[in-house]
Amino acid sequence: MARITAGVTTSHVPAIGAALDHGNAGNDYWRPMFAGYDWTKKWIAQERPDVVVLVYNDHASAFSLEMIPTFAIGCADTFNVADEGFGPRPVPVVEGHPDLAWHLAESLILDEFDITIMNKLDVDHGLTVPLSLMFGQPEAWPVKVIPLAVNVVQYPPPTGNRCYALGEAIRRAVQSYGEDLNVQVWGTGGMSHQLQGPRAGLINKEFDAAFLDKLTADPEALRRMPHLEYLREAGSEGIEMVMWLIMRGALGEVVKELYRFYHVPASNTAVGHIVLQTAP
């Protein structure tokens, strides 16, 4: 039986990918940020997950304003790296797990989550930067990935409560898959940041710290947080954090926090990273 063993959240700032791709990860600006992932790199090399359900948002790369699915799951064999305006990142093609992805899609729809099925999906920094942070610069990614794209660009994104409930449904779906697979769920984006307008550059360390605390200890409180509170407190782009609740919902009620890292800034953004282990 497939099982969810751990959850990881991380910011997915595009400048992190650019720093790595252009050989700047070791400079004074970036070294402390990358060092915050050293623990996780060692941990994941030991954990060796078979599949990651990677919750992220597309940034006007695969989805224009023509079609805006709230939740979409990548069921293809492979996912090409998107050209975001400066050419595709020089990273490996992302391999999917179409059999588990289709199982998830079918299970979720019958469990009343009307998810969009994607048989072709180019993935942008939202998905590839987290892979780079966990695995560095390999020839091929050492894990199969099921992209789960969430709309957080067009207001309104799904509520935190709906995201959490989707996570719970993903947990049920994974557990009903026959093959023995070690599955992780990652939630990406955040933490506090605003990229637009005269308020750009907003960072709220107190909000971020409280969010990280509650993610482990009191996710029920986060389920009820309205969008307006994210927008006011964490910046207009900080609302990406609703995606972390999909990860959290997929882990079950009780989790153990294994590792946490917080750093300001990566370009315009507060970087938050947490590793949670499910109860055995």
Added chain:
Amino acid sequence: MNESELDDIPGTTVFTGRQSRKGFHLNQFCMSLRTAENRARFKADEGAYLDEWSLTAAQRKAVLERDWNAAIAEGGNIYFLAKIFASDGTSFAAAASTMVGMSQEDYVAMMVAGGRSPEGQRSIKEGR
């Protein structure tokens, strides 16, 4: 949905349906810059390229002047507009610095010092 609450956040334009309708063609133009071929055509003759899109005069001016706050007011979404400044070879931080009226150097220094405090930046009407 109560749009007045969303409009109450200082210096922020939430990308609601209202903004999305206003900016549809502007954002779709931005989306077209995902290919090297279109970027080359745009750079070769920006005016001619923009003629292919149904932009308002204000949207066209905002693009040509790289005035991101004006582009956002006209319905542009920052992730779509990012395709323009990526095509220009401009970083997100450099673009953001122009939106807040700071030099890039001062903006980056503000971020390194911990970013913009949320104090006084939460609500216009409540002054907090």
